[in-house]
Amino acid sequence: MGKQALKGIRIADFSWIWAGPYAGTLLSFLGAEVIKIESRVRIDQTRKGTMMDTDNFDGLNYSPTFNNANLNKLGVSLDIKTAEGAELAKKIVSQCDVVIANMRPGKMEKLGLGYEDFKKVKPDIIMVESSGFGSTGPYKSFAGFAPIFASFGGLAYLTGYEDGEPNVMSGVQDMRVGTLTAFTLLAALYHKKKTGEGQYIDISSSECMSSLIGPELMDFTMNGRSKKRCGNDDEIMAPHGVYRCKGDDKWISIAVKTDAEWAALVNAMGNPAWALDGEKYGNAYSRWKNRRELDGHMEAWTKEFSHYELMERLQKDGVAAMPSFDAEEILTDPHTKARELFVPVEHPRLGEQIVMGPAWKFSETPAGVFKAGPNIGEDNFKVFGGLLGMKEKEIRQLIEKKVIY
Known part of the structure; x- marks a missing residue:
């Protein structure tokens, strides 16, 4: 087999919770080097729940959820709300091909970390931002989590029993958004390979949900009908x-x-x-x-x-x-085992964990899980020292100042 398809691609991942991190993990399966940028000032929500029966939970590094959403990644802890932290973030981006973020529109710009800021240090950078409702339109600043995306996108209204309430679900939406985010980045990387141009990608999580109900939207535009919830029924099949x-x-x-x-x-x-x-x-x-x-x-x-x-x-x-x-x-299940969808990975705090790998098999370019998700700040010296060339003394001073934190 040859080298991984995305070997040599480096990604700065500012995203949190599930959709953005999942996009980075999907690309890491294909060989991209992904640097997870977070801080103790703004903890990724998926670090806060452990699901582990343990007395050693420290609130940061014992979450299987975080581990699964951030497989294969390097991890740095950086307070990007500080001026020094923002400058270091831009230095990391200057060494990357892609930026992933999923804050509300305008938040990264307020930190001096918007697309135009990154273009100054990396003219051909590709940046994708996913938010609840996109970066334009009257609802662009609205808050939202997965159930909200399903509701506004129309999926929740169609999900559930005929005589019951809409089912907002949870989690499926983020996986959908993350998958489409990874898809858009592959297209942008292909465009960059052909033209040398980077670009900005704006993703509305709610619109990602609407993309799942195309037939229902067509039925309304053609026939004036709005489909109702129907449980497990199909429109033509029975049983x-x-x-x-x-x-x-x-x-x-x-x-x-x-x-x-x-x-x-x-x-x-x-x-x-x-x-x-x-x-x-x-x-x-x-x-x-x-x-x-x-x-x-x-x-x-x-x-x-x-x-x-x-x-x-x-x-x-x-x-x-x-x-x-x-x-x-x-x-x-023996079929699942034979397909090797779930694989063991050694986590420094959790021990051996069974995690979900890629749901695809390449004949020529291997894809897979190679390391656990990072402890917070696990690769500070590797990234700031090895990638950016900073001296150990300087790194430790920034740790003391809680810039690297």
């Missing part, structure tokens, strides 16, 4: 849902699209009399029209079997069916 199985809180997801798949499902169920009612279940439309009664029949059957047993039986006959896994089942 289409998650059904209870034998065991405590065990479920299986089943989706049938064609008459041939329905016939295979009926055969797997042993050709029960109710399923042979052609008037109710003889074609896709009749099955959909009678989907509530059909769901009842389905669950009366599925609850007699384990979810793994049903998966094997139905998949053998060509029916789309998979267990609805909990965390333990995902980590221990």
